[in-house]
Amino acid sequence: MPFNDIALVTGARGGIGRALVARLRARGLRVAAVGRDAALLAELPADAHIAADCTTPEGAAAAFAACRAQLGAAPSHLAHAVGSTLIAPLHRTRAEAAREVLRVNLESSLWTLQAWIAALEGAPGAAVLASSVVARIGVANHEAIAAAKGGVEALVRSAAATYAGQGLRINAVAPGMTDTPMTAGMLKLPAMREGAGKQYPLGGVQTADEVAAVMDWLLAPEAARLTGQVIAVDGGFTTVRPLVK
Numbered sequence: 001m002p003f004n005d006i007a008l009v010t011g012a013r014g015g016i017g018r019a020l021v022a023r024l025r026a027r028g029l030r031v032a033a034v035g036r037d038a039a040l041l042a043e044l045p046a047d048a049h050i051a052a053d054c055t056t057p058e059g060a061a062a063a064f065a066a067c068r069a070q071l072g073a074a075p076s077h078l079a080h081a082v083g084s085t086l087i088a089p090l091h092r093t094r095a096e097a098a099r100e101v102l103r104v105n106l107e108s109s110l111w112t113l114q115a116w117i118a119a120l121e122g123a124p125g126a127a128v129l130a131s132s133v134v135a136r137i138g139v140a141n142h143e144a145i146a147a148a149k150g151g152v153e154a155l156v157r158s159a160a161a162t163y164a165g166q167g168l169r170i171n172a173v174a175p176g177m178t179d180t181p182m183t184a185g186m187l188k189l190p191a192m193r194e195g196a197g198k199q200y201p202l203g204g205v206q207t208a209d210e211v212a213a214v215m216d217w218l219l220a221p222e223a224a225r226l227t228g229q230v231i232a233v234d235g236g237f238t239t240v241r242p243l244v245k
Contacts, residue, residue, distance in 0.1 A: 001123050001124060001167075002124075003076035003077070003124060003125060003126070004073050004075070004076045005028065005029050005030055005076075006029065006030050006031075006032065006067065006071050006072075006073055006074070006075040006076060006077065007024045007029045007030070007031050007032070007075050007076075007077035007078070007079065007219065008031075008032040008034060008050075008063065008064070008067050008075040008077070008078050008079070008116070009021050009024070009031060009032070009033055009034065009046075009079045009081060010034045010035075010054050010063070010079070010080045010081055010082045010108070010112055011034075011035065011080070011081035011082035011083060011130075012033035012034055012035050012041065012044055012046065012081070013033075013035045013037070013040055013041060013044060014081055014082075014083070014181065014208075015178065015179070015181055015208035016081050016130070016175070016178065016208045016211050016212050016215070017033075017079070017081035018044065018208070019207075019208045019209040019211075019212035020079050020081065020212040020215050020216060021033055021044065021045070021046055022045070022212075023209075023212055023213065023216040024077070024079075024216060024219070025045070025046070025047070027216075027220070029077065030047040030048075030071055031046045031047050031048070032046065032047065032048040032049075032050055032063075032066075032067040032070065032071060032075060033046035033048065033049055033050065034050045034051075034052055034054065034063050035050075035051065035052075036051065036052070036053050037051065038051035047070075047071060048066070048067060048070040048071050050063050050066040050067060050070070052066065054080075054082055054108045054111060054112045054115075055082070055103050055104055055107050055108040055111065056107075056111060057111045057114065057115070059111070060108075060111040060112045060114065060115035061115045061118070061119075063112075063115065064115050064116060064118075064119035065119075067119075068119065074116075074119035074120050074121070074123070075116070075119075075125070076120070076123065076124070076125040076126065077125065077126055077127075077219045078112070078113075078116045078125065078126070078127040078128070079127070079128050079215055079219065080108070080109055080112045080113070080127070080128070080129045080130060081130055081215075082104065082105075082108045082109075082112070082130075083104065083105050083130050083132075084100070084101055084104040084105060084145075085101070085132075085145050086098070086100075086101040086142075086144045086145045087141050087142060087145075088141055088143075088144070089140070089141045089143070090143040090144070093143065093144050097144070098144040101144045101145050101148050102144070102147070102148050102151075104148075105145065105148035105149060105151075105152065106148040106149075106151040106152055106155075109129050109130075109151075109152045109155055110155060113127065113129070113155065113159055113170070117159075117163060117168070120166075120168075122166060123166075123167075124166060124167025124168060125167070125168050125169070126168070126169040126170075126171075126218065126219045126223070127168070127169070127170045127171070127219075128170075128171050128172060128173060128215045128218045128219055129152055129155070129156055129170070129171075129172040129173075130149075130152070130172065130173060130175070131149045131150075131152050131153050131156075131172045131173065131174040131230055132145065132146075132149040132174055132175060133174050133175065133176045133232060133234045133237050133238050134146040134149060135149035135150040135152070135153055135174060136153075136174055136230070136232060136238045137237070137238045149174070152172060153172060153174070153230050156170050156171060156172045156228060156229075156230060157228045160227040160228030161228065164227060164228075168227075169218075169223070169224070169226060169227040170227055170228065171218045171223075171226055171227060171228070171229045171230070171231070172229070172230045172231070173211060173214050173215055173218070173230070173231050173232075173233050174230050174231065174232045174233065174234065174238070175206070175211045175232075175233045175234060176199075176200060176206065176232070176233065176234030176235055176237045176238075177199070177200070177205050177206070178205070178206050178207070178208055178210075178211055179205050179206065179207055179208065199237065200234065200235035200236060200237050201235055201236035201237070201240040201241070201242040202235035202236055203235070204235070206233065206234075206235060210233065211233050214231055214233050218231070
């Protein structure tokens, strides 16, 4: 059974989600954009606009039901771009803040992936989820978000193994510092942006579209032999130590 031409993107109003919606539509896919705020979502160029909270199993299932109702079928392509961050050492991390970062990042990934698999009813498909460099290398003061994103990576590998026989490909990207509305406060001053860029061997802070490009490729036929992978989009941060001159 071939893939259909429908993609569902969660977190579609975020920097990476918005860039990915544009890329998917540019190559001919019909895109269902999912977010929590219907009014804000409506201004995003997409083929369907779905207000849903994917951090609950009911909300995730409702998103796919709405996609089927508006576009005629469950999406063969899924991009889960919901996320948040928390920068605080563990001894200063409040329980409610830790629970929230786990809910938004890990639980939303679990329930969205579960709902997508159920909606496909045995059909093949490709999914890409969002991890982070902090799940792949120790970064100070990121314990809660590192735990959440580490769980996302484990989820990707296990689900990829379980559903490979169905023809599902499930991968993830692990971005480094990316210029999005979520990081605007950390990059608002030139000195802050310069300091952040110096951490990366390739230099500078990457754009949301650079991350979206890799997510788009993982959903495309060109990546047909990839599943269970986490690709670091991080300018070499997790793997390269440049020559110091």
